[in-house]
Amino acid sequence: MKDYKDTRKLKEEQPVVAICYDFDKTLSPENMQEQGYIQAVGYENAAEFWKESNALAEENDMDQNLAYMYMMQLMARGIMVFTKATLRKKGEDISFFPGVLEWFGRINRYGMERGVKVEHYVISSGLKEMIEGTKIAEEFEKIYASSFYYDNKGVAVWPAQVVNYTNKTQFLFRIEKGTLNINDPGVNESYDPDEVRVPFRNMIYIGDSDTDIPCMKLVRSYGGHSIAVYNPTTKDKTQAYKMMREGRIGYYAPADYSEGGELDVIVRSIIDRTAANEKLEKIFVEKRKEQRDMDENRSEEDREKSELILSLDNSRNYATTHLVIAKLKKVVKWTKAESDELFRIGMENSQVNGVLSDYDVKSFYQNLIQSAKSLTDHAKQIKEILERSGK
Numbered sequence: 029m030k031d032y033k034d035t036r037k038l039k040e041e042q043p044v045v046a047i048c049y050d051f052d053k054t055l056s057p058e059n060m061q062e063q064g065y066i067q068a069v070g071y072e073n074a075a076e077f078w079k080e081s082n083a084l085a086e087e088n089d090m091d092q093n094l095a096y097m098y099m100m101q102l103m104a105r106g107i108m109v110f111t112k113a114t115l116r117k118k119g120e121d122i123s124f125f126p127g128v129l130e131w132f133g134r135i136n137r138y139g140m141e142r143g144v145k146v147e148h149y150v151i152s153s154g155l156k157e158m159i160e161g162t163k164i165a166e167e168f169e170k171i172y173a174s175s176f177y178y179d180n181k182g183v184a185v186w187p188a189q190v191v192n193y194t195n196k197t198q199f200l201f202r203i204e205k206g207t208l209n210i211n212d213p214g215v216n217e218s219y220d221p222d223e224v225r226v227p228f229r230n231m232i233y234i235g236d237s238d239t240d241i242p243c244m245k246l247v248r249s250y251g252g253h254s255i256a257v258y259n260p261t262t263k264d265k266t267q268a269y270k271m272m273r274e275g276r277i278g279y280y281a282p283a284d285y286s287e288g289g290e291l292d293v294i295v296r297s298i299i300d301r302t303a304a305n306e307k308l309e310k311i312f313v314e315k316r317k318e319q320r321d322m323d324e325n326r327s328e329e330d331r332e333k334s335e336l337i338l339s340l341d342n343s344r345n346y347a348t349t350h351l352v353i354a355k356l357k358k359v360v361k362w363t364k365a366e367s368d369e370l371f372r373i374g375m376e377n378s379q380v381n382g383v384l385s386d387y388d389v390k391s392f393y394q395n396l397i398q399s400a401k402s403l404t405d406h407a408k409q410i411k412e413i414l415e416r417s418g419k
């Protein structure tokens with residue numbers, strides 16, 4: 029089996045923000061197939077193509093995406109050779125919402141200035157080969173979309189991948205763990221939360237329709253950010269309101285990616301927040317590591333001793349004091365620091381101090397005094413109390 033390790037992205041020093049985009053009607057105003065391809069295979073009206081394709085799916089219990097892929101291939105017969113190159117070429121004609129072309133460079137720079145690496149991913153039910161033909165193809169770290177298997181002449185013969193709205197979510201886990209290759213089984217391995225490359229809290233999902241809901245919901249429920257976009261020309265916010273009402277998204281904005289636009293402001297604010305958040309997260313991880321290393325370097329016995337001392341310090345009643353003293357008595361040897369601490373507690377905690385002359389507590393402290401090389405003020409005070417109590 030192929031070793032995917034070289035295709036994996038590993039966690040790096042800089043935090044990563046991953047922006048995941050749906051494609052059709054999120055980055056591009058129309059479905060990609062409608063921007064030249066459907067017309068080229070003889071449909072005047074794109075709606076007619078979708079009607080036939082959806083009916084094919086319906087009648088045969090077929091996945092809608094597999095149905096449109098089949099139809100694309102079928103309708104090309106006698107008109108064009110259905111190759112990778114044909115699809116790529118059609119991708120070149122795909123148009124974008126305002127500001128899309130300048131968006132990536134600007135957002136990347138914004139992130140860089142704040143110590144955050146920004147990466148872009150497409151997760152689309154459309155065709156990978158068409159997206160690869162677009163002007164923005166190079167901006168993406170990875171394009172997850174439906175695709176064909178091509179024979180040695182480059183002709184599409186079979187679907188290779190089909191991305192539909194429910195399986196869209198699996199790619200978010202790939203991005204999270206850096207196991208980007210579609211067949212990398214590493215996506216199922218469990219990672220220490222600190223080792224995750226792009227935690228969900230650093231993910232932004234941008235989409236426009238019901239098919240984006242599973243991804244939006246997943247990102248949002250794990251602390252990330254989901255944004256719905258709507259067409260800036262029609263300004264129809266019905267879908268955005270619905271998603272907001274149902275708690276799928278945190279934000280919505282027109283699909284206008286221009287500088288200073290609503291979407292630009294939202295995404296930059298998320299980057300700002302991530303930068304601050306990750307600074308704190310880094311401190312937390314460092315502190316926890318220090319504590320864990322400390323624990324590892326200490327013997328089990330040392331750890332137990334300090335926990336016992338802590339319980340005595342925290343004792344809020346005589347019963348607990350007696351219980352802890354019984355355990356403390358089993359310890360054979362105390363360091364100077366430990367016994368000094370026990371003397372301090374004996375004077376400062378009233379729930380210990382009040383029972384100093386009880387037999388068990390008294391004998392514990394007497395032994396401690398006897399084995400101490402030098403006595404602190406607290407130890408001297410305890411010694412006095414014990415002597416006064418007689419016997």
Ligand SMILES: [Mg+2]
Pocket residue numbers: 050051052053054235236237
């Ligand atoms: Mg869409």
